[in-house]
Amino acid sequence: xxxxxxxxxxxxxxxxxxxxxxxxxxxxxxxxxxxxxxxxxxxxxxxxxxxxxxxxxxxxxxxxxxxxxxxxxxxxxxxxxxxxxxxxxxxxxxxxxxxxxxxxxxxxxxxxxxxxxxxxxxxxxxxxxxxxxxxxxxxxxxxxxxxxxxxxxxxxxxxxxxxxxxxxxxxxxxxxxxxxxxxxxxxxxxxxxxxxxxxxxxxxxxxxxxxxxxxxxxxxxxxxxxxxxxxxxxxxxxxxxxxxxxxxxxxxxxxxxxxxxxxxxxxxxxxxxxxxxxxxxxxxxxxxxxxxxxxxxxxxxxxxxxxxxxxxxxxxxxxxxxxxxxxxxxxxxxxxxxxxxxxxxxxxxxxxxxxxxxxxxxxxxxxxxxxxxxxxxxxxxxxxxxxxxxxxxxxxxxxxxxxxxxxxxxxxxxxxxxxxxxxxxxxxxxxx
Amino acid sequence: xxxxxxxxxxxxxxxxxxxxxxxxxxxxxxxxxxxxxxxxxxxxxxxxxxxxxxxxxxxxxxxxxxxxxxxxxxxxxxxxxxxxxxxxxxxxxxxxxxxxxxxxxxxxxxxxxxxxxxxxxxxxxxxxxxxxxxxxxxxxxx
Numbered sequence: 001x002x003x004x005x006x007x008x009x010x011x012x013x014x015x016x017x018x019x020x021x022x023x024x025x026x027x028x029x030x031x032x033x034x035x036x037x038x039x040x041x042x043x044x045x046x047x048x049x050x051x052x053x054x055x056x057x058x059x060x061x062x063x064x065x066x067x068x069x070x071x072x073x074x075x076x077x078x079x080x081x082x083x084x085x086x087x088x089x090x091x092x093x094x095x096x097x098x099x100x101x102x103x104x105x106x107x108x109x110x111x112x113x114x115x116x117x118x119x120x121x122x123x124x125x126x127x128x129x130x131x132x133x134x135x136x137x138x139x140x141x142x143x144x145x146x147x148x149x150x151x152x153x154x155x156x157x158x159x160x161x162x163x164x165x166x167x168x169x170x171x172x173x174x175x176x177x178x179x180x181x182x183x184x185x186x187x188x189x190x191x192x193x194x195x196x197x198x199x200x201x202x203x204x205x206x207x208x209x210x211x212x213x214x215x216x217x218x219x220x221x222x223x224x225x226x227x228x229x230x231x232x233x234x235x236x237x238x239x240x241x242x243x244x245x246x247x248x249x250x251x252x253x254x255x256x257x258x259x260x261x262x263x264x265x266x267x268x269x270x271x272x273x274x275x276x277x278x279x280x281x282x283x284x285x286x287x288x289x290x291x292x293x294x295x296x297x298x299x300x301x302x303x304x305x306x307x308x309x310x311x312x313x314x315x316x317x318x319x320x321x322x323x324x325x326x327x328x329x330x331x332x333x334x335x336x337x338x339x340x341x342x343x344x345x346x347x348x349x350x351x352x353x354x355x356x357x358x359x360x361x362x363x364x365x366x367x368x369x370x371x372x373x374x375x376x377x378x379x380x381x382x383x384x385x386x387x388x389x390x391x392x393x394x395x396x397x398x399x400x401x402x403x404x405x406x407x408x409x410x411x412x413x414x415x416x417x418x419x420x421x422x423x424x425x426x427x428x429x430x431x432x
Numbered sequence: 433x434x435x436x437x438x439x440x441x442x443x444x445x446x447x448x449x450x451x452x453x454x455x456x457x458x459x460x461x462x463x464x465x466x467x468x469x470x471x472x473x474x475x476x477x478x479x480x481x482x483x484x485x486x487x488x489x490x491x492x493x494x495x496x497x498x499x500x501x502x503x504x505x506x507x508x509x510x511x512x513x514x515x516x517x518x519x520x521x522x523x524x525x526x527x528x529x530x531x532x533x534x535x536x537x538x539x540x541x542x543x544x545x546x547x548x549x550x551x552x553x554x555x556x557x558x559x560x561x562x563x564x565x566x567x568x569x570x571x572x573x574x
Contacts (some may be wrong), residue, residue: 375441375474380497382439382476383467383530396445410474414495 003151004112005428007259008314012307012352015315018259020053022287027051027060030293033078034069036297037063056356057262057285062296065098068238069103073099076292078083080140086330089137089338090237100237100289107146109288111239113257114147117246120255120312121231123177125152128203132180132188133211133334134160139212139241140334142178149244153177161183174203176196181334182214182222182230183415186365189225199227208233210242211334220250232321238297245319250311253318254315260288263319264296265305279304282319312337328426330360332367335404339425342371345397350378357416362430370407371398374416379394433555433565434502437545438485440477441497444470452477452491459490464571465545467533478533480505480545480571502551505566506558510542516561518544525557543571 002008005016030037032047040061041047050056069074073096076127077084085104093386129148133140139158147402148155156175158166166188171177178185185207188406192199202228209258210233222230235242244261245254256263265280266273272278282301286293306318330337340357346354355374360367371394373379379390391408399405417424442448449468456463462482469476481487484500491498508514515534522529528549536542545568548554558565 048471236542375497377497379497380439381439382437382478382499382501384471384476387441387474387476388471410441410443412441412448412495415443 001119001124003116006052008116008255008316009261010315012278012315014106015258016054019262019287020055021327022259022422023049023054023057023262023285024051025289026285026289026293026295029078029290030071030295034071034076036075057264057296059287060295062271062283062298064296064298065185065238068098068100071095072096072106076102076294077101078293079103079290086142087137088142088237088241088385090139090141098238103290106289106291109260110143110243111146111150113240113243113260116257117215117233117243118147118151118153118177118208120248121177121208121233122207122229122248122249123151123153123208127153127176127206128156128174129153129164129179130156130158130162130175131172131176132158132166132178132184133242138334139235139237140179143235143241144208163188164195164347166194167195167197170202170204171197176203177206177208178204178228179208179233181211182209182218183333183362183365183367185209185222185230186218189222190365199225202227203429204228205230205322208246210234212331213324216321234322236299236320238294239286239299244284246308246310246349248314251322252310253306253309255314255318256305258317261286261303266304267303274304276307277304279323282322300329302326302367322364324329329360330369330426330428332369332404334361335402337369337402337404341402342398343425345396346373349393349397350376355413355416357368357424358426359428360426362427367430369404370409372409372416373408373410373412376413379410404428433504433559433567434551435505435545435566435568435571436467436500437503437547438481438484438487438491439499440491440499441507442468442475442477444473444475447476451494452496452557455490455494456481456487456562457574459486461487461490465533465535465543469531478531478545492530501547503552504548504558505549505571506544506546507564508540508542508544511541514542514552515544518558521561521563522548522554523545525553525560527554527557558561 028048028362083103084101086102089099103235131144135141205228207228207230219230231247233242233246235244245256247254262285264283268281282303283300284297285295303320309315328339357372359370394408464480466479490497503519532546534544
């Protein structure tokens with residue numbers, strides 16, 4: 001079923017007309033409400049009136065994650081707090097999180113795009129949807145939750161973790177849809193096997209997986225192990241959360257809800273638009289959001305866009321699975337991790353620049369983060385007890401700042417390779 | 433009476449200890465005693481050497497994490513009961529020990545390296561009980 005056929009199957013011209021009108025309004029709203037973005041426009045001599053259609057989008061300045069940090073917490077909101085009904089937050093590049101705010105209209109729009117996504121995945125109001133994304137500041141849980149309710153399907157708001165209970169409810173309640181990260185899906189399959197439960201006996205038929213990168217081979221594995229159709233959903237809190245785009249049942253790229261979020265693909269060096277179909281950095285502009293509209297937000301995700309009409313009948317542009325990042329952000333078990341965050345934790349513990357290396361491995365089905373820290377003079381004590389204490393403290397501080405467990409290993413100075421002045425900070429051994 | 437012990441951080445992998453001993457050999461530094469405290473992934477090498485300052489300098493040049501720690505060297509006769517007697521004194525005088533290690537020579541007696549929580553008190557108390565403590569210059573001649 002197509003939830004909003006009129007817009008999801010609109011012609012390119014109809015879509016461009018909708019986008020142009022909404023973009024103009026958004027530029028006005030931002031120019032008059034966000035001093036930092038106004039300054040960027042003034043710097044290049046641009047006035048809101050200069051944006052006449054979606055064609056003019058490419059002349060507008062970018063928004064970066066750092067802009068959100070610099071305006072922490074609410075400086076990028078374009079409405080008074082009395083209009084904001086909810087906030088969500090994701091991890092920032094350093095200490096402070098990235099905060100986003102939603103008006104009542106934003107929440108309805110979000111529910112709408114998630115409902116469209118569920119319909120794309122083949123979910124109907126007869127389904128029972130087990131939402132195993134975390135509920136809370138993370139957008140995954142509540143995003144899927146309200147989209148499911150809006151569709152009229154039944155939602156089981158179980159949130160993340162508690163794996164045995166997840167499986168028990170699948171058995172007892174007959175969940176037909178599971179929404180979680182793809183790595184958690186594999187973990188569920190593993191635990192089912194340990195519990196001696198045959199997925200064939202469950203009613204699962206669709207999985208809505210996102211919040212971290214995953215490959216086609218991982219899709220095959222999940223589909224074989226859980227006996228369901230694995231659908232990729234994409235989103236980021238800076239844009240709205242899950243539901244920015246989602247695959248349809250044909251699994252040939254994620255349809256972008258482009259009447260709300262305009263995607264562009266830019267050359268990572270020149271930041272100019274690439275030729276249609278080429279890979280580059282994905283940039284989003286929101287054109288209906290009220291709480292925190294954002295123009296040309298650099299997602300740092302690398303992908304390409306497909307403009308052909310899809311077999312499902314939708315004309316919404318499709319984006320391929322993300323092929324990587326143009327920055328050093330890692331996504332580990334759904335949590336965004338920047339090496340700079342680790343660095344600030346280590347810096348807080350000593351006076352001088354720490355040398356460290358992050359190694360990410362996929363052990364079985366779960367991502368494991370290992371951190372090698374060089375024991376420089378400032379860390380070194382000749383008592384084992386003190387060094388063990390140091391190790392525990394690093395582990396604890398990272399856990400409490402980033403919300404992720406890390407396996408710390410102390411190594412000798414100069415163990416970590418230096419390349420042309422700048423140390424290599426990350427080794428990602430996951431085969432994604 | 434306070435001796436500088438040299439401590440080096442070592443990763444638990446093959447060849448690392450030999451690396452240290454080679455550097456010391458090239459610098460013509462003699463090792464009088466050493467011990468290794470080890471855990472699953474790292475170890476701490478503690479050494480009494482003929483020239484602690486020089487040892488630190490050459491090891492730092494070779495990118496090792498090094499530091500010196502004050503220790504006390506107590507000399508006792510090489511016969512049964514000597515260590516027990518030494519520990520009795522320390523216990524009675526409430527001198528607490530972080531760690532210790534020892535080496536003995538046939539005729540010259542046994543030497544115990546002590547890392548107490550309070551070094552000055554340890555020296556004072558052992559002297560009070562007439563325990564022979566080694567000076568740096570004596571030690572290096574061993």
